Amino acid sequence: xxxxxxxxxxxxxxxxxxxxxxxxxxxxxxxxxxxxxxxxxxxxxxxxxxxxxxxxxxxxxxxxxxxxxxxxxxxxxxxxxxxxxxxxxxxxxxxxxxxxxxxxxxxxxxxxxxxxxxxxxxxxxxxxxxxxxxxxxxxxxxxxxxxxxxxxxxxxxxxxxxxxxxxxxxxxxxxxxxxxxxxxxxxxxxxxxxxxxxxxxxxxxxxxxxxxxxxxxxxxxxxxxxxxxxxxxx
Numbered sequence: 001x002x003x004x005x006x007x008x009x010x011x012x013x014x015x016x017x018x019x020x021x022x023x024x025x026x027x028x029x030x031x032x033x034x035x036x037x038x039x040x041x042x043x044x045x046x047x048x049x050x051x052x053x054x055x056x057x058x059x060x061x062x063x064x065x066x067x068x069x070x071x072x073x074x075x076x077x078x079x080x081x082x083x084x085x086x087x088x089x090x091x092x093x094x095x096x097x098x099x100x101x102x103x104x105x106x107x108x109x110x111x112x113x114x115x116x117x118x119x120x121x122x123x124x125x126x127x128x129x130x131x132x133x134x135x136x137x138x139x140x141x142x143x144x145x146x147x148x149x150x151x152x153x154x155x156x157x158x159x160x161x162x163x164x165x166x167x168x169x170x171x172x173x174x175x176x177x178x179x180x181x182x183x184x185x186x187x188x189x190x191x192x193x194x195x196x197x198x199x200x201x202x203x204x205x206x207x208x209x210x211x212x213x214x215x216x217x218x219x220x221x222x223x224x225x226x227x228x229x230x231x232x233x234x
Contacts, residue, residue, distance in 0.1 A: 007161040007208040010047065010168045011176045014063040016200045016232045023048060025058045027066075032199030034230055035063040039070025041203070042222035049069045049073055053157065054170040055083035063201075064170035077170065081184075082153025085172035086146045095126035095140035127195075131188045143188070146199055150178040158208055173198040173233075180204065183215045199224060 010077065015031025017024050027035065042049075054064035054077040057206065064077035093100040109115035110121075129141045141149070153175075159169055177194035183206065198204075198219050205216040224230040 004041040007158070007165045007167065009157065009161075009206040009208065010042070010049075010166070011179060011204040011206070012063065012168060012170050013173050013176060013198050013200055013202050014057075014059045014170055015066075016234070017059045019037065027059050027062050030049070030232060031059065031200060032066060032228065034224060034232075035066035035222055037227065037230060038201045038203065039067035042067070042168070043071040047071070047168075049075065049168040050165045051161065051167045052077040052170075053080055053083065053167065055079070055172065055175070056081040057084055057087065057172070060084070060170045060172065064168075067168075067170065080153055080156075082149055082156070083169060083171040083175055084145075086174045087141060090140055091130045092123070092126050094135060095122075095129050097138075127192060131192060146174070147178050147182075147191075150175050151182060154179055154182070158213070161208070174225065176204055179206070180215060180218060183213055194218075196233070198233065201230070 007200050015027045015034035017031060018026045049071070051069055052064060052075055053072065054060045056079045059081065061077065068075060068077065089100075089102075092105065098153040106115075111117045112118040133142065133144070136142070146232065157167060157169070166201060174191075174195050176198055177191045180186075180194055181188075182192045190226070199221040201221070201224050203223075204218045204221040205220075207214045207216055221231055
């Protein structure tokens with residue numbers, strides 16, 4: 001006896017972007033390889049997308065294209081900016097206005113002698129201020145608006161999907177963290193923990209059935225961990 005029909009949604013975090021480069025919104029060579037590997041993994045599992053969606057950011061679009069080619073799907077992704085990542089530079093500038101300039105921020109970090117550790121500490125504080133709703137008016141998209149945008153994109157996807165559809169979405173860590181936080185009915189602190197943990201090219205899966213939206217897997221990355229240097233989170 002077959003079970004009830006369900007829509008399956010696979011959320012893929014884009015491949016590694018070009019951190020520290022003038023154009024961050026480009027896949028690094030590692031990021032391009034991650035996108036191919038996740039496509040190969042989906043094909044190995046026999047997952048055939050009936051709908052392929054990406055955010056409108058370049059790193060998301062390129063991940064979708066490389067993944068689809070590697071999976072052998074032969075279909076273009078439809079773009080939906082509702083799946084775009086939050087503006088991390090806007091979050092930093094909202095926290096400290098002088099960080100509207102990347103040059104100024106880099107100089108401050110270098111002077112610490114431990115720029116990566118200093119950035120991690122500073123970014124955590126900036127995220128905390130944004131999520132906590134501090135300094136209203138400093139952010140083009142407050143955290144509450146970002147969350148509502150992602151919720152709307154998910155609701156539209158669910159409404160448009162047919163029974164037994166397999167939807168694959170190439171998006172970003174903050175977006176995936178928001179979706180999972182919503183599914184588990186978690187507070188904003190849950191989003192903060194999840195967002196920093198999601199691996200580039202990882203797979204998180206949801207099912208939509210008669211009883212609503214359910215989390216099946218979160219941040220699957222074994223297909224990346226088996227290859228040296230491919231399991232990255234930044």
